[in-house]
Amino acid sequence: MSVEKTVLDMWAALSARDWEGLKSHLAEDCIYLDVPVGPTAAAKGPDDIVKRLKIGLEPLASYENFTGLLVVDGVNAMYEHHEEWHWATGESAVLRFVTVHRVENGKISLWKDYWDMSALANHAPPSWMEDFASADMSWMYDASGVV
Template identity: 75%
Template sequence: MPVDQITDRTSEVEQTVYGMWAALSARDWDALKGFLAPDCIYLDMPVGPAAAARGPEDIVKRLKIGIAPLASYQNFPGLMVSNGVDVMYEHHEEWHWATGESAVLQFVTVHRVQNGVITLWKDYWDMSALADHAPPSWLADFAEADMSWVFDATGLV
């Protein structure tokens, strides 16, 4: 279901989350930043809070490492449950590399939305689903990337 049809039936908090994911799916980095609070914390739970990113600029730096080099990337909406501030979102992503490899990644994401922006973003997913399907250079490319975004969120999330 297209995001514009979904948002007709959802709360403002849910629309914020759907909007952020639509911006990410389009790799519209500037639009994505607009959905994030200045002190938003983003982390991949398989990696843990010691390798989080904080703030829109650093979150985008972090996301670009994995997503920007892809030949195509798309997020597909799924089940969303909200208590008015906290949102759990079950969805999946499809990653395609120019070298022909592809991966389907199943996610459950937890967001906290306050005053119309996302203040916390935690992704729960199976990292082996990516590592098993990515090109052999993927981990090496990640290891050589700009890591200036790393923020230790231990004790904050």
């Protein structure tokens, strides 16, 4: 499977919140790093990455990823795209991303999201940060010095 197809198929699964489909595109030792949060709050492995993603995405009334520019260089890909988040309480946010992926043997082995956290914090419901702070954090992996 090509790097491009692996990346786009993974994002299609995430956009559909197809958690098992998403996991099928991740290497067993894949590291997910939300760059604005920092390397001490990374996630490692498909199960923990999904736990991490569900904290933000599962409570949403709707979530969609919109494709953009994808540049591939060997096993590395840079993907410029955006997401739209909608809460049941009426709030919504447009989040613009540049994501860096490394794809090895048909699986994503590194996933780094670069985005503006204030774009989310300024538009999310007031309870959003409280809900995040009280979530299961068993997924946390310190990727300092690894990524």
